[in-house]
């Protein structure tokens with residue numbers, strides 16, 4: 288653990304007056320959980336904070352205490368002396384405000400992605416951390432800020448979801464140790480699990496059905512590909528956030544080394560040039576480094592879970608994805 292970096296970050300936070308805290312677009316449990324945890328902790332020590340995420344809060348995370356504090360638009364960026372960027376491999380991951388945010392005098396980059404570009408004036412990157420929330424927890428603890436039930440619920444939710452319910456390869460000892468402490472501080476494992484995984488809309492279950500039907504396997508049986516078009520989303524009355532977690536079904540097939548999920552983005556419908564925007568998610572069984580593929584398309588992530596965005600046609604993309612199987 289990098290104590291000196293931690294001390295520098297704490298010094299900056301203690302000396303700050305007005306802190307912008309942001310995490311990545313299309314927020315997942317770690318992005319929203321880390322954001323709320325550090326935001327609520329800084330509020331406790333009477334810091335002026337602005338919690339920001341460009342995307343709407345996914346329905347499954349709206350139960351998190353303090354979620355109403357999260358803003359989706361920044362009106363006046365000049366007022367912030369400090370920015371804390373969470374779970375973002377590069378600053379552009381926060382969305383349209385990235386360029387303006389890069390001008391905030393103190394820019395603290397807290398992340399666990401292997402592909403982090405090292406942006407910011409003060410960095411805390413720990414790729415061994417199971418989640419960004421693990422690093423946030425260490426910072427809050429070192430600052431001696433008491434962990435309220437709200438903070439505990441955020442951190443527990445972040446770790447639960449970022450480790451794929453303690454199944455993904457980033458599941459480490461700290462994941463369990465911290466979650467145990469969060470339960471001591473008031474986090475309720477059953478209530479959290481029910482909110483995150485146990486209250487799906489019927490549309491989401493129907494989406495699962497169509498997503499499973501879309502699975503194709505490469506000739507060498509090492510790669511699986513799942514495709515979710517806007518048509519499928521519309522037909523099931525779901526939203527992009529409902530796609531979260533579906534790739535795990537493509538990944539858990541015996542013999543599969545790399546699973547790929549192609550997701551047609553919402554803004555594709557407005558396009559007139561015949562091309563569409565896609566997000567591609569990549570997962571590996573732990574023997575293949577999928578960041579190599581993601582980086583080659585301008586994306587990033589972790590060894591076993593990465594992603595990238597691409598503008599192309601669906602047919603071309605499917606051919607590109609199936610081509611990945613030739614290297615595994």
Ligand code: 5GP
Pocket residue numbers: 374376377380400402567568569585586587588589592593594595596
């Ligand atoms: P997913 O593709 O499932 O959304 O994300 C898998 C992992 O890759 C996450 O840790 C996510 O933060 C990262 N990731 C996904 N897309 C991108 C991207 O376009 N750029 C970067 N730097 N990381 C990404």
Ligand code: MN
Pocket residue numbers: 317318374399418419449
């Ligand atoms: Mn994360």
